[in-house]
Amino acid sequence: MEKYQAITLKNFRDFPQVDYHLTKQEKFAVDVVGSVLPFRANNYVVNHLIDWDNYQNDPIYTLTFPQEDMLRPAHFQEMADAILAGAKKGEIKLIANKIRRQLNPHPAGQMEQNLPILDEVKLTGVQHKYRETMLFFPSQGQTCHAYCTFCFRWPQFVGMNELKFAMRDTELIIKYLRANPTITDILFTGGDPMIMKTKVLATYLDALIEAKIPNLRTIRMGSKALSYWPQRFVTDEDAADLLRLFEKARKSGIHIAFMAHFNHPNELKTPMVEKAIAKILDTGTVIRTQSPIMKHINDDPDTWATMWQRQVELGCVPYYLFLARDTGAQHYFSVKLERAWQIFREAYQQVSGIARTVRGPSMSAGPGKVQILGVSEIMGEKVFVLQFIQGRNPDWVARPFFAKYDANAIWLDELYPAFGEAKFFFETEYPLKRKQLKVFGKNVSLKEVVSSLTILN
């Protein structure tokens, strides 16, 4: 039985494959980038998921090991200089926090806009953005078995504490669920709720089951444990108890939805993950899968088609394909909107209807989850056709709308309405905050800069 060993900034040189393969420069890059963005891997990832003979092109290596280009050159240089000068821990931390604040640590207004209030108490471990679904961040589930280098949750792993969401009080969430009968789903998230010992998770689930909240129909677990530590469901000492807990919740009439995060088909190849999936399915739990699309990891159609096909064969339901969020190392991973749509389309065409349960590409942006339906031309104008899959206002959902085509756009805040309209239909309620640039001390939008450049030409 393989015992979990964390690989961190402090000990990564002690792992033979890592020490043997990485060049001196790559190890230094881990030191530098890992001082700003979180880094954590483990023995399963290193021993079973990474192909070390080709590690520089290996998707799981890129997914878990920090690379020089994940920081902008100036940021990298600043931290590298500090480390080379032998800066003390406190000094490194100050520099790291300064850089982190420039990396949009809380995208999509998560902190300010979605915090529910109950009897004048702010529920800091809860986000309630969409009518049906409440996100719950149990305080003991705020870390992961390994960290994804693209993760938008990174601030909570690097000790920027004021950015952490977390909550202990089950009573409060039960009260909130009762007070909001439109909520049918509670989604346990983190970090990774599967990091919790079964005993701890059981205190939450048992309370939810016993409360018999009529509107609570689905409990979702958002987790990457199936790829990073499938032993959690097979050989860990409380694995069997966890499965029994799922079964119990299921038998109480609640749908248990395991939202598995898989980024690449290589994560679905090991005998351990196969066993883990089978065991979870045996409890009556349904596994749905989701992943962002990212350069260097999965930005080609065949990878997605292979992954969805494999998931279906293992009994999982493909659910979402996301665009990488505008935070952290997004410049390294980002795929342009049009390219993401092409990849989605070419992958979707390759699989049968059974795997076409997947939806995307979708951006989790301030107003909601916006899907790119495609690029089209209407009355001579090239446009993006978009729709909300989820919206702050449920009435926005499934209503096509149009943005001016922009070959370089990677996020919603770079798009402008088509056909000369002043704003998108939802902006009367929720104006988009578009990226602003300072030019001669004046705030101007990217679009204004581009059009003035055209005039100068």
Ligand SMILES: *Cc1c(COP(=O)(O)O)cnc(C)c1O
């Ligand atoms: C994605 C998401 C959900 C769940 O949305 P579904 O479409 O029901 O899967 C809930 N809350 C937030 C904030 C989300 O981003």
Ligand code: SF4
């Ligand atoms: S498993 Fe999820 S929460 Fe954890 S680092 Fe990866 S993306 Fe972030």
